[in-house]
Amino acid sequence: MTFRPEELLADQIARLIGGVRHVAVGNASPIPAAAALLARERGKGRPYVSLLGSPKNTFWTDGARELFDCAGQGRIDVFFLSGGQIDGHGNVNLVEIGDHDHPKLRFPGSFGSAYLYYVVPKVILFRTEHSRRTLVPQVDYISAPGASAPNVFRPGGPVALITNRCLFSFADGRFTLRSVHPGHTIDEVMEHTGFDFDKPAHVPETPAPSAETLTLLRQTVAPQLAELYPQFAKQVFGIELKAAQ
């Protein structure tokens, strides 16, 4: 079966999620949201999936702070972060490019990253533009650091980075290339990555999503996704936007 790049990424992210209890997905994260819903379908209701901003896919009844309290309690196992820039130390920048007093570019802001990156055990980084502009040696602004000094309370942090070209794992302050997506090459990854990373002797191709996975994504996940991400659901899955009431 042919598939769209977003479907490969969702499949891969669902595998990274693994057998956990609770996955939460923040704002502006349609691919991680699709992956979390896919993981829930595969797990027959487990993990719990919380999609920030979706009343149907959150159990919160204690207001907008409950996501963060829940993470502070150790009750969120997986979260996702992206960044205007991500560097080789796992630092993410959601704020600005250039000098802080006179930035050249401004992003929306750090959201919950400066907290969640520290306390959620498995944070999966994602960035669909894999370029030397986005994957840099050193971010201009650290919304949240990839690693902390040993005395800093930090049960959480990055475990992986997935892009439109490849999948990296993250450990001991460095990325390691784990697989390259179909249609892309290791050389291409090296050319477009601004930071230094480890490269095992053998780097496999990222496996294509199975027919079952694609069916699940298209028939079961996509309609659920459309509530929160109508434009994404339309573009990727052809699900039509419902009119606002």
Place this chain on the structure above:
Amino acid sequence: MTFRPEELLADQIARLIGGVRHVAVGNASPIPAAAALLARERGKGRPYVSLLGSPKNTFWTDGARELFDCAGQGRIDVFFLSGGQIDGHGNVNLVEIGDHDHPKLRFPGSFGSAYLYYVVPKVILFRTEHSRRTLVPQVDYISAPGASAPNVFRPGGPVALITNRCLFSFADGRFTLRSVHPGHTIDEVMEHTGFDFDKPAHVPETPAPSAETLTLLRQTVAPQLAELYPQFAKQVFGIELKAAQ
């Protein structure tokens, strides 16, 4: 009209409450509760009255902490405290008599006093047993102190102490005798008070509650009080206890 001592006290406390916005009454405080409800009747709905433990007379929707949060916000103007012991410095003891490691007597505990005494602007002390056993030179255990060092955050504290014999005001770390209840004498107050206090040249008799006040108390306040204090309402006002459902 004849009246009961509790009616005189409720009338006096209602006067002490004055023209404030919000009066809160803690556990085991039937006379202050009657006074607060009386003040509300006189003020035609103002002040707000919150009776801890009474769903009908509290607006709380944020759980048991809301009383304390509300006080922390400066939104409770008057509160009431009693004590197993109260001393001449305004310290209250709700915990124990005797040595801390081997107390001779144990009271229920400090409740919210160690917080509310500091942050509620007008705290009215009440103790219906006026004796050298209860009004002492120095409490054995300070649940909450009457005054604090100048650098301690303390917008609140005691303004008065009312007993079965008299009314004291409190300022600058000392009590001053303000009036003696009908049927009692200054000499009797001096004899039964364990602490030193100021005594103006003229100490009036505490005025009796008016006929209007007694009618309000008996016909309007008492039935409201019976929900929370069935035994008190029965003893003082002859209001019959409703059977538990």
Place this chain on the structure above:
Amino acid sequence: MFEIAKSLDEALSVITDGCMLVVPREVSGVPMEATRALIRRGIKNLHLVALPTSSLQADLLIGAGCVETLETSAVSLGEYGPAPRFTAAILNGTIRMKDATCPALHAALQAAEKGVPFMPLRGLIGSDVLKYRDDWKVIDSPFGDNDPIVLLPAIKPDVALFHAAMADRFGNVWIGRTRELSTMAHAAEKTVVTVERMHDGNLLDDPALAAGTLPGFYVDSIALAERGAWPLPLPDQYGADAAHLAEYAKLAATEDGFAQYLGKHVYAKQVA
């Protein structure tokens, strides 16, 4: 993960000897039927945290010898007088008492709810409540100028236990306005709930009911216990059984009378 227990005893099985157990104050859904079941089981050495006060529940557990440490702001039978077994245990030195003040307990549970090691609280300075709590610290607030403030360490109970009006088969529990129950469940490792009745459907599907619902995500086990707060009240459901509380106060005044009460109302499993 959540399950509806086959029996009350099964639901309570996560509450083990020596565990830290948090329970609500006398008017917020005290799990009395569960308390009687724990006494029948002979639970020992509880670190009981009553948020922020207690009445019959703490007195019963203490009298029955289930409590090693009690952390609360007051224990009293209210209009029915002092809590006699609590008072006797303190005077005889048979329990360890950690005296607190109400907002300190709320704050310490909220610290656990938020995953922070402590919470600040005003008041307390100069009191003996603070003096006898060497686990509480005073710092000079970095936002003030010579401004001391107390920091309270988080309380992270092993189990939160309470009684509520209803739950659904997804483990969602309707707690209404008694939101300290939500904080208790957030703060505790595990949560066990007894309820008056099961609700058809999903409490989270109705926006009005959802607003007063503790999500099943936080709940480990639920057991049915009709009139499970008796003889204490359940908010919006039923009032206290005044006659029974007066009887308790009278009997529990002596050890013999208390033993008689236990025999009649706890071990005999007799419910009015």
Place this chain on the structure above:
Amino acid sequence: MFEIAKSLDEALSVITDGCMLVVPREVSGVPMEATRALIRRGIKNLHLVALPTSSLQADLLIGAGCVETLETSAVSLGEYGPAPRFTAAILNGTIRMKDATCPALHAALQAAEKGVPFMPLRGLIGSDVLKYRDDWKVIDSPFGDNDPIVLLPAIKPDVALFHAAMADRFGNVWIGRTRELSTMAHAAEKTVVTVERMHDGNLLDDPALAAGTLPGFYVDSIALAERGAWPLPLPDQYGADAAHLAEYAKLAATEDGFAQYLGKHVYAKQVA
């Protein structure tokens, strides 16, 4: 004390030039009709706190020149792209930005709710969010051993402003699960609410509705504003107007386009 305002403008009269105004995030009842009224009035120099993020509301207020200081964790139109007037204002240096992270704003409002000068928060250490906030302090936790933790000063807004489904004539406002609205009202000096409709009777009399109700005690003024969150969504009531938001994103990309949008949708008082 509470009153039902004769008009939206009257209700908003407590929101004055230069005041600190706290508003909810894009899905929690954003008072858009009130925001348009404030822009029409020409309000200036707001210290806007968006709890913890914002979308159209902050972008509109910034574009219309109403904001001096913005304190929030992110401003974005979500699927419709970056917030153009926010971005331009930052690049042109026309507003003062206090970048935060979501739980820091929740905690700072809760500090004001509880009357404490600060709240602790994990995370943040080593980030530039912390580096550029000299109003935040790092202490060594007295409960740890070489354990640094950030303390956030309380945020005490002058006014909290939000939109909700319904209120009653006692000033009680039904907020359902969006409990951050309750924290906002507790933290702020004054609270102004717009609502879709008035509820007959007293919201606090019904235990189910009471659980989701902000008591009128905390509310200073209420005005009716049907579809008052439009084009943003109101929880359990209506969704976002996607077409309108797309139109906004397109127009606001330029100053001229933004002026055109203001003329059409704000100054003309035109509502879909």
